[in-house]
Amino acid sequence: MSTQSSSVSTNNSQALLKGEGMLKQKQTASPFMKNLKIRSIRLAILVSFIIIWETVSGRLVDKFWISSPIDIVSTLYKWATSGDLFFHLSITLQETFIGFFLGAFGGIFVGFILGRWAFAAQVLDPFITAIYSLPKIALAPLFILWFGIGIEMKIIFAGMIVFFLVFFNTYAGVKDVDDDLLDDIRLMGANKRQIMLKVILPSAMTWVFVGLKLSVPYALVGAVVGEIVASNKGIGFLIQYSAGNFDTAGTFAALTILIIVSVSLNATLSILESKLLRWKKTNSV
Amino acid sequence: MIKFTNVSKEFVRDGQPFLAARDINLHIKQGEFLTVIGPSGCGKSTVLNMCAGLMKPNGGYVEYKGKKVKEINTKVGYMTQKDNLLPWRTVQGNVEIALEIRGLGKEEREKESAVYIEMVGLKGFEKHYPAELSGGMRRRVSLAKMLVYNPETLLLDEPFGALDAQLRLILQKKLLEIWKETGKTIIFVTHDLDEAVALGQRVAIFSRSPGTIKVIEKVNLPIHRDVFNLRNNEEFMNVHARLWSSLRDEFVEEVGAI
Ligand SMILES: Nc1ncnc2c1ncn2[C@@H]1O[C@H](COP(=O)(O)OP(=O)(O)OP(=O)(O)O)[C@@H](O)[C@H]1O
Ligand SMILES: [Mg+2]
Numbered sequence: 001m002s003t004q005s006s007s008v009s010t011n012n013s014q015a016l017l018k019g020e021g022m023l024k025q026k027q028t029a030s031p032f033m034k035n036l037k038i039r040s041i042r043l044a045i046l047v048s049f050i051i052i053w054e055t056v057s058g059r060l061v062d063k064f065w066i067s068s069p070i071d072i073v074s075t076l077y078k079w080a081t082s083g084d085l086f087f088h089l090s091i092t093l094q095e096t097f098i099g100f101f102l103g104a105f106g107g108i109f110v111g112f113i114l115g116r117w118a119f120a121a122q123v124l125d126p127f128i129t130a131i132y133s134l135p136k137i138a139l140a141p142l143f144i145l146w147f148g149i150g151i152e153m154k155i156i157f158a159g160m161i162v163f164f165l166v167f168f169n170t171y172a173g174v175k176d177v178d179d180d181l182l183d184d185i186r187l188m189g190a191n192k193r194q195i196m197l198k199v200i201l202p203s204a205m206t207w208v209f210v211g212l213k214l215s216v217p218y219a220l221v222g223a224v225v226g227e228i229v230a231s232n233k234g235i236g237f238l239i240q241y242s243a244g245n246f247d248t249a250g251t252f253a254a255l256t257i258l259i260i261v262s263v264s265l266n267a268t269l270s271i272l273e274s275k276l277l278r279w280k281k282t283n284s285v
Numbered sequence: 286m287i288k289f290t291n292v293s294k295e296f297v298r299d300g301q302p303f304l305a306a307r308d309i310n311l312h313i314k315q316g317e318f319l320t321v322i323g324p325s326g327c328g329k330s331t332v333l334n335m336c337a338g339l340m341k342p343n344g345g346y347v348e349y350k351g352k353k354v355k356e357i358n359t360k361v362g363y364m365t366q367k368d369n370l371l372p373w374r375t376v377q378g379n380v381e382i383a384l385e386i387r388g389l390g391k392e393e394r395e396k397e398s399a400v401y402i403e404m405v406g407l408k409g410f411e412k413h414y415p416a417e418l419s420g421g422m423r424r425r426v427s428l429a430k431m432l433v434y435n436p437e438t439l440l441l442d443e444p445f446g447a448l449d450a451q452l453r454l455i456l457q458k459k460l461l462e463i464w465k466e467t468g469k470t471i472i473f474v475t476h477d478l479d480e481a482v483a484l485g486q487r488v489a490i491f492s493r494s495p496g497t498i499k500v501i502e503k504v505n506l507p508i509h510r511d512v513f514n515l516r517n518n519e520e521f522m523n524v525h526a527r528l529w530s531s532l533r534d535e536f537v538e539e540v541g542a543i
Binding site: 181187278 | 337339357358359361362363365367369371372373374375382383385386387414416434
């Protein structure tokens with residue numbers, strides 16, 4: 001692995017970890033009231049935004065451009081009752097999750113192998129860097145050619161994006177294992193398998209998790225981009241189709257669904273992370 | 286039991302070879318308690334590393350029970366200068382790791398680890414993570430983690446350096462008790478001459494870098510010594526004075542004046 005490419009991904013992930021730590025500390029500074037204050041301000045911003053939008057639309061700006069919150073909600077309601085919402089959402093989620101699991105599994109697997117096998121990593125380094133630095137979206141047309149416009153193409157597309165993110169983080173995590181910890185457990189007579197299970201795997205876990213967390217939203221991006229490029233179902237298709245028919249309310253409605261999905265995915269991951277990486281907690285109150 | 290013959294160790298620093306230890310000749314008998322003292326950076330940890338097989342000497346050889354040490358020496362328990370605790374494991378999880386490796390069942394592990402966690406005074410902290418402990422507490426976890434699996438030889442690198450004077454005496458006493466009961470061979474590195482004389486059957490003084498053994502002094506105190514009341518003992522004071530004068534020379538040459 002070229003030191004440059006791996007150190008770039010290293011810094012990113014570390015910055016992420018640190019950024020979270022700082023956020024947490026600030027929140028614990030004066031816990032309840034401050035949280036309440038922050039939340040009320042956020043809610044106020046959201047509500048005023050929606051009110052301004054509703055007031056402006058049709059009066060100052062033509063509805064054709066910005067639709068209106070009420071129209072968007074009624075479109076969402078229509079989709080929900082007709083079953084369209086559930087159908088398209090389930091397609092996109094399927095692509096996202098299957099793509100995510102395939103990519104994550106592959107990324108962890110290859111990351112571990114190359115992390116422990118320095119020679120192979122050195123040989124393959126330029127190839128990996130080359131593929132990694134390619135904007136993956138540019139591959140979408142090729143994927144259509146190879147895999148058609150069905151659900152498989154989106155799964156593979158999302159999976160590939162996830163694969164690279166998880167792979168790089170896993171690789172960095174495995175290389176990051178403290179050699180002194182390895183010596184220590186070897187002195188106790190551990191065999192290769194025990195060293196892997198008791199030191200390398202848990203030690204790399206933090207990094208792997210950063211990779212997984214980063215890549216969930218990207219899996220969604222992969223699936224939706226795939227749908228926008230070529231498809232007849234999924235949220236990406238809804239966006240594309242509505243916009244194509246000058247249906248601004250439909251476009252915004254589809255975007256709203258997308259926001260809700262990605263926010264809930266991230267929230268779930270945060271909860272999972274704080275459970276799994278409990279030993280990292282700092283109890284400064 | 287452990288034998289160093291003309292051992293030297295070189296590191297490369299800034300592209301230059303750097304001699305960290307030279308001409309080390311030392312024979313430690315089975316069941317002996319040897320303490321090692323010397324100026325910082327003189328190569329004490331390096332000597333322990335070679336004994337554990339974590340580093341190879343550039344010249345000479347180290348033998349353990351008549352066999353050359355060529356790879357990691359799993360016969361020794363090594364409490365390094367740095368705490369090598371696994372941050373994702375609790376105190377108990379860390380102490381139990383060697384027992385897990387040996388395949389002991391959960392109940393047995395819990396029973397054994399409880400004994401040593403209590404011994405180092407950390408009862409009640411079993412479920413804490415290393416990040417939640419003080420430096421001295423982490424040292425004690427490292428000690429428990431090494432003692433719990435009962436290796437036949439102990440290498441200890443400044444195990445009590447971060448502890449307050451009282452706790453240090455208590456743990457010195459415990460260590461002596463364990464040594465008397467089990468007949469383990471112990472190499473104990475310290476910065477504290479009192480501690481070196483109080484614990485060792487022999488005390489080895491290292492010269493400043495590149496370190497070699499300058500003096501080895503026998504301490505003729507009974508095996509059943511009372512670490513709490515040694516300071517007025519005549520033999521203790523004599524040995525201490527002799528060692529101090531030769532140790533002082535090393536520091537005078539190192540930093541100028543005392
Ligand atoms: N891995 C290494 N690479 C390069 N130099 C090293 C390495 N380990 C130790 N040294 C050097 O070898 C010398 C001896 O180091 P060592 O750690 O053995 O000293 P020490 O006697 O244990 O000191 P202290 O009492 O401060 O722990 C030092 O000058 C140190 O800088
Ligand atoms: Mg040292």
